Amino acid sequence: DTAVSQTPKYLVTQMGNDKSIKCEQNLGHDTMYWYKQDSKKFLKIMFSYNNKELIINETVPNRFSPKSPDKAHLNLHINSLELGDSAVYFCASSQDRGIGFFGPGTRLTVL
């Protein structure tokens, strides 16, 4: 009965590679998000989708491209990975402006 799930949990890759992280929520929420948590634990929003439409796009390099095939899924594709992309990426969902639920996180390590 997992509310927000992400795959993979861990991702180790070389610089320059392209990788994707997948997220799914079974809460029936309209809005989904990607957050980045850096090594200092700072949590910052990257993107938000509402009913498959992009509504928040913070200052994120265009190597990061979110895709929402339907309102239960939000994937994150990263091109040309750099060392500075190493972080924990959290997917989250909320019913519009309500309480948000985070996924378990994906720890990305770029070597």
Added chain:
Amino acid sequence: GENVEQHPSTLSVQEGDSAVIKCTYSDSASNYFPWYKQELGKRPQLIIDIRSNVGEKKDQRIAVTLNKTAKHFSLHITETQPEDSAVYFCAASRLNTGFQKLVFGTGTRLLVSP
């Protein structure tokens, strides 16, 4: 835009003591203030929230207070236990944007020693 500052960055207490974490915000229009707890290697989880129409909210051993005039809010944990050890984040947003536009503080690492 909103800016949230959080202090202290680390806090060590003995089991049974109280712990207080403080946050200040910059946007006077912010009116929703949740607190999240993140255990090591886990996801952030909402533990308590407060809206600007109340000054204090309590849930068992945790309480949050809000001073709208001074634009600061605090988390109080009484009778701390080792399982309270975690990183705590405050956040702020306007209620009409809620989780959509939450701005998080930088986190406080709380260590409760037995």
